[in-house]
Amino acid sequence: LKLIDVVIELLDARIPRASHNPDMEKLTKNKKKLIVLNKSDLADEKENQKWVNYYAKNGQTAVLVDANSGKGVAESIQKIKIMMQGELKKQAEKGKIGKTIRVMILGIPNVGKSSYINRVTKKTSAKVGNKPGVTRQKQWIRLEKSIELLDTPGVLWPKLDSEEIALNLAYTGSIKDDILEKTEIAYQLLNYLVQNYKSNLETRYKLEIGDETILDLMEMIGRKRGAIVSGGRVDLEKVSNLLLDDFRNGKLGRMTLEKVEES
Ligand code: G4P
Secondary structure (H helix, E strand, O other): OOOOOEEEEEEEOOOOOOOOOOHHHHHOOOOEEEEEEEOOOOOOHHHHHHHHHHHHHOOOEEEEOEOOOOEOHHHHHHHHHHHHHHHHHHHHHOOOOOOOEEEEEEEOOOOOHHHHHHHHHHHOOOEEOOOOOOOOOOOEEEEEOOEEEEOOOEEOOOOOOOHHHHHHHHHOOOOOOOOOOHHHHHHHHHHHHHHHOHHHHHHHHOOOOOOOOHHHHHHHHHHHOOOEOOOOOEOHHHHHHHHHHHHHOOOOOOOOOOOHHHO
């Protein structure tokens, strides 16, 4: 971090709060910071914009990115350039022309750090040679004339401060499914979706949802999808896998689990 001028904090656009590590503030003190709301393709478009506005109101720059398709990646680099313009000018006035701005990515596991770096690498030209003081394997990727990105991201552990945070991380696959029981995760997710995204469920599973219990609904989905074990019983583990996969792959539609208003 000593070598770094700008930190990119990668967050999951569906859960900007749960995917933020509170140590980030301490780690990035005295550094410029860009927030990248990744997986924005899986999050609600309206909510995405609200989050960007929320950060702007709090004096922070946030960019919406889909590291899978590359959407927003160029804009994020542009933002870094703008962020550092003043600093580069100051350096130049002191006679230090050609200062290199060094950028690093930080984020919790599975948020898309490698995907983002891969995207950037494909778009830019050659990697820069090793720098003294850095492990030999680490490479700097040139983003712009005077901006380089460390090709190794910093991994931060998510803070499991509350059950809600833990569940949101579990729904999105940011913590391993074996930390919480998979059927429990799917049950809680379905409960949340019935309350917040009922029509998405009805469309995907061709159901009409009334006042069934969550367990009833899991059984209904299981029957529709043929998740049956011998004896005709519904295989709840299969239903759970199916639900979680559908949610994580965006097959239930674009959804944001943490809204700005709840901040
Ligand atoms: P990490 O380095 O932060 O750990 O994350 P990584 O890039 O490995 O990405 C984790 C998973 O998230 C990958 O799925 C990747 O394709 C997906 N992903 C990353 N960025 C985006 C994005 O902007 N939009 C969408 N829709 N997906 C994204 P995977 O290879 O299928 O792995 P997994 O889902 O089996 O873990």
